[in-house]
Amino acid sequence: MNQSSPVRVRFAPSPTGTLHIGSVRTALFNYLFAKKHQGQFVLRIEDTDRTRSTRESEAEIMAGLRWVGLDWDCGPIDSDSTEVLGELGPYRQTERLAIYQRYIKQMLKTGAAYERNGAIWLRIPEARRSDPQDRIRFYDLIRGEVSVPTETIEDFVIVKSDGIPLFLLTNVIDDHEMGITHVIRGEDHISNTHKQILIAETLGLNSAKYAHIPLILNPDRSKMSKRVGSTATLEFKQQGYLPAAIINFLAFLGWSPGTDREIFTLDELAEAFSIERVGKSAAVFNVDRLDYLNAYYIRQTPADELAANLLPDFWSIEQLGPMPSVDDSYFLTVLNLVKERMVQLTDFVELARYFYQEPKYGAKLLVYKKSTDKRTLVALEATIKRLKLVGQAWASADELRQVLASIVKANELDNGDLYWPVRVALSGAEFSPAPEQLLQVLGKERSLSRLESALVELRKP
Template sequence: PKKIIKFNDLIRGEIEFDAALLGDISIAKDEKIPLYNFAVVVDDYEMKISHVIRGEDHISNTPKQILIQEALGFYRPLYAHLPLILGSDRSKLSKRHGAVSLNEYRKEGYLPEAMVNFTAMLGWNPGGDREIFSMKELIKEFSLEKIQKSGAVFNIDKLDWLNGYYIRQMPVEKLTEICTPYIEDIKAQNAKLKTQNHSLKLKTDFNYIKKVVKLEQPRLKKLSEIGERTEYFFRTPVYNKEILRWKEMSDQEIINSLKRSKKIIFNFQFSIFKKGKIEEVFLKEAEKFKDKGELLWPLRVALSGRKTSPGPFEIAAILGKKETLKRLSNAIEILEE
């Protein structure tokens, strides 16, 4: 028909199409197989749908569906066309931009609270700088009128930040429970690599894992990071001796430093082998060095096998006196080979 089709979009305002430019509309493949535009009109009517909320790529389908509604004598639902979610290059989000399935994000360790909060903020803003919303708060604040018209960029860094926030708010008991499968995965991988010099740490009770998780909780962005970040708590670390070196220290100076640390640890009573006391004693001892790193760097690397990790006092307190002494001895052996 030669007519102007107008409808009020709850996000974009009044939109109109010249029906004469639509051409013929196919509504079925044959007498038994309806095509999309015809099928959704009948389905919406039968389901008594009041609001059709969908992506903006369906705007062009709306005048066709309105014509079919009018032909069948159906009511017209309200329409709202959401902006598309875009990748970092501002093209439509697709697999080439990374994970697109919620199941993939779940496997990566993104929390439901973070995904809901993040998704709600894609193209919607209630006003102001606030970015953290619970489900109850979103239900209270959300309105279609505050959705923007332009596409929303899926910013993975923002999602990581939000997820890290919710991880930090979670009780450590609950966090330990949901982190345990990721830790078990890394332990299973280590078991396949087990050699005489790559032994597994057998102590993996819940309280031990909870201490490990609590240490990493402030640093985690997603749960899947916990396995790789804490691997050294569950096996003897393997590393090149060079990472034990602080600045220009010689091998003998590193050995002397490690032996000093070993002596300090040995003199600790098991009952007071706690982070605060370990830190107090070592910082006092470090003052006797020209550079505190000469004592603390080899200590931390000997315990973690890494250039970057949490502090040596926290690690030692979790590992315990016996395991700490063992790792210091291993480091000394590596240097003396």
């Protein structure tokens, strides 16, 4: 590829299982590099493993990429359609077999390849293999110059005995035919690169520029498995993570912006991304960091937008009752309040339960640890009496805070004497939003009903 060639990168997964979250990181780096250079991001499906490749896996790969916002410029539109984006197709390798055959016949004709035991092998020229000074070299955009002695490479299979070419060959041909300028992939492919350069040289093709990104490790420094269910991309969706959090988290696994900034949108990442700032060292998949980012994005997302992510998958009819519409005002008010305490979308049911169900608790929980039954009774009675005087229009949280503060002062109580039992009476929980916020959301009638129920519970012998 010459310097004037437009940047074109590819993400080429095999549809043999779920889309691994580490593969999404690879797709992301390709996507960011393409957008940074006003280039194209190609999706190519490497489905030559006929025994394990499925259209179901292909569909999941596409769904996972779309969920995190990595839309491709060229590639299949979906797994069930022959329609494609761009003019570089077909994009499934099983639909490109005739293209591969042209190159295979060329190598057989020139003697660069030969048949043995039904398979086709690439021949390493004897002159190169016998020269101890001969090396296969390439410049890695992340790791610098990489080379191996040619004498260490034996002839190798490029087409299996069943006639299906191996990815070593198909990748080289596809990258050339599709005008791929940069191959950005995991460092576990470095060992394949020398063989692919040999194939390209044999066919008289220029090689793309290579960049091998570092591996992702588990917290115990073990390699993340490609077929472990808990690392499947759409499983993170099911666990209640937001796409923006996933993208922001993955971008920092091996890359750094060179500043202290840690929050980026996808467009901002594309603007800031540089392959030179991708490190060589393995990155650790820190779930605590992902949770921190997810909680941040949940807090920052407006309730009406967050509702579309939450419903219907993260609503429980059994625990919360009938599902509301995404624009239900009470639901949005509740969501706007509890999202401040959410880490994952799955947290909503537990945090919102007392807004939809009557709380359950014992009298003992109503009494603050530094208070007494008597002072708690005084606090609840005074609160009920005072709140009955508040207009039916109810009040803002700020006004209700002032009302509660005046009750504390008028009855010579400590804050814990009143705020604790009011919180428990309204939510049944030790930890919840502030009492004035609970009062404001629940409304006058429901709030008074719960406070009176608490008074009954406390008076039980």
